Amino acid sequence: MxxxxxxxxxxxxxxxxxxxxVSYIMAGDPDVETSFEILKGLPAAGVDIIELGFPFSDPMxxxxxxxxxxxxxxKAGTKIAQVFELARRxxxxxxxxxxxxxxxxxxxxxxxxxxxxxxxxxAGIDGLIVVDCPPEEADGLSDALxxxxxxxxxxxxxxTDAARLQTLIKRTKGFIYYxxxxxxxxxxEVDAGGIAAxxxxxxxxSGLPVVVGFGIRTPERAAEVARIAxxxxxxxxxxxxxxxxxxxxAQAVTKVLETARVLAQAVHxxxx
Amino acid sequence: xxxxxxxxxHYDMPDAKGRFGDFGGLYVPETLMPLVLELNEAWEDxxxxxxxxxxxxxxxxxxxxRPSPLYYAERLTQHFGGxxxxxxxxxxxxxxxxxxxxxxGQILLAxxxxxxxxxxxxxxxxxxxxxxxxxxxxxxxxxVYMGALDVERQKPNVxxxxxxxxxxxxxxxxxxTLKDAMNEALRxxxxxxxxxxxxxxxxxxxxxxxxxxxxxxxVIGKETKEQILELEGRLPDAVIAAVGGGSNAIGLFHPxxxxxxxxxxxxxxxxxxxxxxxxxxxxxxxGRPGVLHGNRTYLLQDDDGQILxxxxxxxxxxxxxxxxxxAHLFDTGRARYVTATDKEALEAxxxxxxxxxxxxxxxxxxxxxxxGDLAKEVGKGGIVVLNLSGRGDKDIFTVANALGxxxxxx
Numbered sequence: 001m002x003x004x005x006x007x008x009x010x011x012x013x014x015x016x017x018x019x020x021x022v023s024y025i026m027a028g029d030p031d032v033e034t035s036f037e038i039l040k041g042l043p044a045a046g047v048d049i050i051e052l053g054f055p056f057s058d059p060m061x062x063x064x065x066x067x068x069x070x071x072x073x074x075k076a077g078t079k080i081a082q083v084f085e086l087a088r089r090x091x092x093x094x095x096x097x098x099x100x101x102x103x104x105x106x107x108x109x110x111x112x113x114x115x116x117x118x119x120x121x122x123a124g125i126d127g128l129i130v131v132d133c134p135p136e137e138a139d140g141l142s143d144a145l146x147x148x149x150x151x152x153x154x155x156x157x158x159x160t161d162a163a164r165l166q167t168l169i170k171r172t173k174g175f176i177y178y179x180x181x182x183x184x185x186x187x188x189e190v191d192a193g194g195i196a197a198x199x200x201x202x203x204x205x206s207g208l209p210v211v212v213g214f215g216i217r218t219p220e221r222a223a224e225v226a227r228i229a230x231x232x233x234x235x236x237x238x239x240x241x242x243x244x245x246x247x248x249x250a251q252a253v254t255k256v257l258e259t260a261r262v263l264a265q266a267v268h269x270x271x272x
Numbered sequence: 273x274x275x276x277x278x279x280x281x282h283y284d285m286p287d288a289k290g291r292f293g294d295f296g297g298l299y300v301p302e303t304l305m306p307l308v309l310e311l312n313e314a315w316e317d318x319x320x321x322x323x324x325x326x327x328x329x330x331x332x333x334x335x336x337x338r339p340s341p342l343y344y345a346e347r348l349t350q351h352f353g354g355x356x357x358x359x360x361x362x363x364x365x366x367x368x369x370x371x372x373x374x375x376x377g378q379i380l381l382a383x384x385x386x387x388x389x390x391x392x393x394x395x396x397x398x399x400x401x402x403x404x405x406x407x408x409x410x411x412x413x414x415x416v417y418m419g420a421l422d423v424e425r426q427k428p429n430v431x432x433x434x435x436x437x438x439x440x441x442x443x444x445x446x447x448x449t450l451k452d453a454m455n456e457a458l459r460x461x462x463x464x465x466x467x468x469x470x471x472x473x474x475x476x477x478x479x480x481x482x483x484x485x486x487x488x489x490x491v492i493g494k495e496t497k498e499q500i501l502e503l504e505g506r507l508p509d510a511v512i513a514a515v516g517g518g519s520n521a522i523g524l525f526h527p528x529x530x531x532x533x534x535x536x537x538x539x540x541x542x543x544x545x546x547x548x549x550x551x552x553x554x555x556x557x558x559g560r561p562g563v564l565h566g567n568r569t570y571l572l573q574d575d576d577g578q579i580l581x582x583x584x585x586x587x588x589x590x591x592x593x594x595x596x597x598x599a600h601l602f603d604t605g606r607a608r609y610v611t612a613t614d615k616e617a618l619e620a621x622x623x624x625x626x627x628x629x630x631x632x633x634x635x636x637x638x639x640x641x642x643x644g645d646l647a648k649e650v651g652k653g654g655i656v657v658l659n660l661s662g663r664g665d666k667d668i669f670t671v672a673n674a675l676g677x678x679x680x681x682x
Contacts, residue, residue, distance in 0.1 A: 104563075134305050188463075266533050
């Protein structure tokens with residue numbers, strides 16, 4: 001399934017002239033069971049694609065919100081094996097929503113490329129984003145992911161020029177993630193008008209859907225992005241709802257799903 | 273003068289991708305990739321420019337006070353009763369440590385690249401002070417990220433940096449130490465990509481920092497070679513240095529890598545002891561390979577690939593990684609890496625103060641703690657050179673505290 005599941009989801013939305021709503025949460029935040037409750041509720045809330053963060057002790061591209069989510073997850077004792085178990089349990093409840101794992105290189109190195117890629121495939125994970133693994137260092141990982149039919153998804157950014165873009169799109173599958181602001185997650189705000197031309201360039205060069213993230217917190221911004229890109233990602237605004245609800249875990253589940261519902265609606269209606 | 277960047281006859285690491293064997297490389301977020309590649313080009317270009325090196329050496333001579341002396345530590349030699357021990361006196365440099373050599377080189381590169389703003393990370397504050405110093409000299413704003421815990425532990429250095437016009441930003445994320453400061457500096461860089469130069473303080477991180485910092489610091493080993501030939505008429509039998517990130521050590525070691533007769537010994541911080549989980553900072557002797565802060569190297573990490581904090585009494589060695597070139601020299605066996613505990617470093621700190629009239633940095637004290645073994649191994653008639661990388665004035669509070677003494681109103 002894997003890469004095909006991502007392609008099928010974008011094909012379906014394209015037929016409906018809709019942009020996709022992508023949500024990000026951190027596995028194990030605030031604990032494994034609560035994050036499972038959130039995960040399993042996301043499709044019904046209108047989420048089209050799920051990004052699931054796997055925690056790392058030194059998340060150097062994250063703003064304070066996701067840093068704290070990783071800290072909470074690790075403090076709760078989350079292991080990478082449990083992240084795969086979360087994904088596997090989610091897959092029992094949903095066979096159509098693409099699930100993308102997102103995180104940093106060292107936990108991947110620690111399992112070995114083949115081990116990590118196979119664990120992804122076995123758990124029903126369709127794609128992988130490794131923030132600190134540029135194409136220059138990705139050959140071994142790409143080989144392993146290709147063999148397991150898991151998409152290695154790359155990021156293009158405001159610092160990417162035309163030549164660099166050609167490097168990035170090689171061996172990329174599923175979609176391209178366009179980082180809308182130079183910076184860490186959840187701090188600067190996206191300017192949809194300002195990035196439209198760049199998004200179009202990335203789409204033309206890659207022939208793949210372009211997913212935009214890093215600076216989207218509100219339904220208004222999400223809708224603006226939905227008009228110029230194939231998908232809008234929201235992470236920090238959802239994760240903030242967890243933080244605000246603590247220590248009431250049940251409330252965290254409700255709040256995240258409510259917020260996701262409002263954002264999903266804004267994205268899906270943006271082109272109407 | 274222009275041979276600062278020359279490559280020894282056989283040893284030619286790293287390769288074009290910044291690899292020292294299995295180690296090094298370029299593991300950074302995509303937003304930073306164009307900047308890091310641009311930095312590499314600027315560095316390759318500067319390396320070939322004689323005017324760049326002429327300015328570098330002029331500043332080292334008149335601003336830093338180089339060459340630093342190679343000093344025969346007579347009483348320490350007698351104390352151990354083995355080979356003659358020489359100190360390479362990097363602690364006599366302006367700002368009191370080897371760190372300034374690298375900062376001079378990098379500030380010249382930053383100017384050449386037209387950067388308007390300098391950021392740096394610091395642990396004990398030595399690299400922060402050296403960065404603030406060159407920024408004052410070259411009139412560039414300087415922001416130093418420092419773990420909140422270290423800000424508290426190293427108040428005199430925070431005051432020095434402020435006095436030099438730098439802004440010190442305490443980092444409360446994580447555990448508030450050097451690795452967290454480095455994360456935060458990277459976050460600043462990824463946010464301020466257009467005008468900012470990141471001045472990394474050790475021979476680690478993403479390519480080209482490990483090789484660039486090594487090349488700036490290898491002035492230490494080159495001078496040592498000339499000085500020992502002048503004093504003794506031959507090469508030393510061994511060189512020894514403390515290793516945290518490893519810039520003072522690689523600076524001494526690199527010019528000797530092709531000299532097969534010279535033993536190369538690095539000393540890692542064993543903290544409370546190698547057997548204590550998360551109680552040391554010995555990445556080679558107590559860690560395993562992984563990826564952090566832009567490079568593949570040996571790291572302190574748990575079974576799941578999460579980075580451990582580690583521990584050393586010396587804030588400058590208290591880092592969970594090590595420069596990739598050391599990882600390579602360790603794997604190939606060209607260099608040997610031993611360890612010294614907090615306790616042994618404290619003893620060496622006091623011993624050197626009393627015997628030589630030199631208060632060494634706690635970092636350098638780790639090397640001194642093992643130099644006796646090495647001097648005995650080499651034996652009488654032999655020669656050992658130790659990199660006395662920094663002076664210990666900054667450490668007197670830590671040492672007093674460890675010895676259970678109060679320092680009153682200081």
